[in-house]
Amino acid sequence: MISVSGLHKSYSELHVLRGVDFEVTAGSIFALLGSNGAGKTTILRILATLLKPDGGTATVNGFDVVSQPAEVRESISLTGQFAAVDEILTGRENLILIGRLRRVDDPKGTADDLLARFGLAEAAGRRVATYSGGMRRRLDIAMSLIGTPPVIFLDEPTTGLDPEGRIEVWQVIQQLADSGTTVFLTTQYLEEAEKLADRIAILHQGTIIVSGTLAELRELLPPASVEYVERQPTLEEIFLAIVKEQR
Amino acid sequence: MTTHALSDTSVMLGRSVRHVTRSLDTIITVTIMPIAFLLLFRYVFGGAIETGTDNYVNYLMPGILLIAIASGITYTAYRLFMDLQRGIFERFHSMPIARSSVLWGHVLTSLVSNGISVVVILLSGLVIGFRSSAGPLAWLAVAGILGLFTLALTWVAVIPGLTASTVDGAAAFSYPIVFLPFVSSAFVPTETMPGPVRAFAENQPVTSIVNSIRALLEQQPVGTEIWTALAWCTGILVVAYALAMRAYRRKIG
Numbered sequence: 001m002i003s004v005s006g007l008h009k010s011y012s013e014l015h016v017l018r019g020v021d022f023e024v025t026a027g028s029i030f031a032l033l034g035s036n037g038a039g040k041t042t043i044l045r046i047l048a049t050l051l052k053p054d055g056g057t058a059t060v061n062g063f064d065v066v067s068q069p070a071e072v073r074e075s076i077s078l079t080g081q082f083a084a085v086d087e088i089l090t091g092r093e094n095l096i097l098i099g100r101l102r103r104v105d106d107p108k109g110t111a112d113d114l115l116a117r118f119g120l121a122e123a124a125g126r127r128v129a130t131y132s133g134g135m136r137r138r139l140d141i142a143m144s145l146i147g148t149p150p151v152i153f154l155d156e157p158t159t160g161l162d163p164e165g166r167i168e169v170w171q172v173i174q175q176l177a178d179s180g181t182t183v184f185l186t187t188q189y190l191e192e193a194e195k196l197a198d199r200i201a202i203l204h205q206g207t208i209i210v211s212g213t214l215a216e217l218r219e220l221l222p223p224a225s226v227e228y229v230e231r232q233p234t235l236e237e238i239f240l241a242i243v244k245e246q247r
Numbered sequence: 248m249t250t251h252a253l254s255d256t257s258v259m260l261g262r263s264v265r266h267v268t269r270s271l272d273t274i275i276t277v278t279i280m281p282i283a284f285l286l287l288f289r290y291v292f293g294g295a296i297e298t299g300t301d302n303y304v305n306y307l308m309p310g311i312l313l314i315a316i317a318s319g320i321t322y323t324a325y326r327l328f329m330d331l332q333r334g335i336f337e338r339f340h341s342m343p344i345a346r347s348s349v350l351w352g353h354v355l356t357s358l359v360s361n362g363i364s365v366v367v368i369l370l371s372g373l374v375i376g377f378r379s380s381a382g383p384l385a386w387l388a389v390a391g392i393l394g395l396f397t398l399a400l401t402w403v404a405v406i407p408g409l410t411a412s413t414v415d416g417a418a419a420f421s422y423p424i425v426f427l428p429f430v431s432s433a434f435v436p437t438e439t440m441p442g443p444v445r446a447f448a449e450n451q452p453v454t455s456i457v458n459s460i461r462a463l464l465e466q467q468p469v470g471t472e473i474w475t476a477l478a479w480c481t482g483i484l485v486v487a488y489a490l491a492m493r494a495y496r497r498k499i500g
Contacts, residue, residue, distance in 0.1 A: 048341040049340075049341065050337055050340055050341055050499065070343060073341060073342055073343040074343040076341065077341070077342075078337070078338060078341040080334040080337055080338065081334070082333065082334045083334075084333060084334035084335045084337065084338040085333075085335065086262065086333075086335055087333070088265070088266050088269050088270070089262065089265060093265070097258065097262055098342075100258045101255060101258055101339075101342055101344050102342065102343070127269075143338075
C-alpha cells in the first residue's frame with residue numbers, strides 16, 4: 001500500500017533522511033518510531049505530498065508522490081501533530097466543510113454519522129474553541145475519515161492527550177484497521193506501538209535501523225529470562241480505576 | 248479542474264465569511280477608527296481647514312474609506328497566519344482540492360468584509376451630512392475602484408500572512424498603508440504642503456484614487472487622474488500577487 005525506497009531529504013546543512021526504505025501492507029497498522037527530530041514528520045509530509053524528497057521514491061496506493069500528487073491526495077488523509085480543526089466553526093460545520101471539499105454525496109448526513117460514532121453528537125453545535133483536547137483530536141480523526149480514503153496518516157495521534165483520551169483514540173485506530181483502512185502512524189510512545197501496530201519500524205539517524213513485527217523485534221534481544229517480580233499497579237491503572245469509580 | 252476550483256473556492260469563501268460573521272467585532276474594530284476620524288475632522292479640525300468646498304464631509308469621505316480598507320485587510324493576514332499556525336492549511340493541502348482555492352477563499356472574503364465596512368461608513372456619513380448626487384454609473388465606478396484597491400491591498404496582506412513568524416508581525420505591515428492617506432489629498436488640498444511633502448503627496452497612489460472617487464461622487468469630470476489611479480491599483484495588484492505566489496510556493500515546498 002505504501003512503498004518507500006532510498007528516500008533522502010536535507011534541510012540546508014541538516015541531512016534528515018539518508019536512505020529510508022520500508023513497505024506497508026494494505027489494511028495493516030504501521031508504526032514509525034523515533035526520537036524527537038529523527039525525521040518522522042518529514043517522512044509523513046513527503047508521503048502526504050506536502051514536501052518533495054531530494055532523492056528516492058515513494059508510492060502510496062500505487063501512485064508516485066512526486067509525479068502523481070493529485071491521485072495520492074485522493075487516496076489519503078492526514079491528521080497532523082496539532083489537531084488541525086477550525087476553532088471558529090462548530091464540530092458539525094468542520095465535518096461538513098471537509099465533506100464538501102471531498103465531494104461526498106451527503107456532507108450533512110456523513111457529518112452526523114461521524115459525530116455519533118465519535119461521541120461528539122452532543123457537542124456538535126458548539127464551537128470547537130470550547131472543546132477539550134481529546135474532543136478536538138477525535139474531531140480531527142473524524143475529519144480524516146470523510147470520503148473513506150484507503151490510507152490514513154496519523155502524526156503522533158495521542159501526544160498531549162490524557163490517559164482516557166489516548167485509549168479512545170487507540171480504539172478508533174483499531175476500528176479503522178479492522179475495517180480495512182491502512183494506518184500509518186508516528187509515535188514516540190513505545191507502548192502505543194506495542195498495543196496497536198502490526199509492524200514497527202525504528203527511524204534513527206536518517207535510516208530505518210530495524211523493522212518487523214513486535215515478535216520479530218523481540219527476537220533481536222537475548223531470550224526472555226524468567227524472573228519473579230512483585231507487580232505493583234501502574235499509576236495509569238490507578239488513575240483509570242479511580243476515574244471510572246467516580247462516574 | 249476549473250469547475251473544482253470554483254466550487255472549492257466557494258466552499259472556502261463560505262468558511263472564511265463565517266469567520267467574519269462569527270466575530271462581528273472585527274467589522275466594528277475596522278469601522279470604528281475611520282468613523283472616529285470622520286467625526287474628528289468634521290467637528291474638530293474641519294472648521295479650520297480650507298478646502299474650497301462647502302461640504303467638508305463629502306471632501307473627507309474617499310480618504311476615510313481608503314483608511315477603512317487599509318486597516319480591514321489586516322484581518323486577511325491574520326486569518327491566513329492562524330490557518331498556517333493551526334495546521335488546517337496543511338490539512339487542505341493534503342486533500343484532493345484545487346490548491347488555489349485556499350488563498351482565493353481568503354481574498355474573496357476580504358472583498359466581502361471590506362464591502363460591509365464601506366457600507367457601514369457611508370451610512371454613518373449620511374448621518375453627519377454626507378451627500379452625493381452621483382448616479383448609479385458613477386457609484387458603480389466608485390465601487391469598482393474601491394474593489395480593485397481592496398483586491399490589490401489584500402494580495403499585499405497575503406504576503407505577511409504567509410511569511411510572518413508572529414501574529415504581530417502579520418499585522419504590522421498595514422500601519423504605513425493606513426498612514427498614507429494622511430499625506431495625500433484626503434484631508435487637505437496638497438497645494439498647502441511644503442515642497443518635498445507636496446511632491447510625495449501628489450505622486451503617491453492615494454491622492455489619485457481619492458481625487459477620482461471625489462470627482463465621481465461630486466459629478467465632476469475625472470480627467471486623466473482615474474487612469475493614474477487604476478494604474479496604481481493594477482500595478483500594486485500584479486506585483487503583490489507575484490510576490491504572494493512566490494511566498495506561497497516557498498511555503499508549500
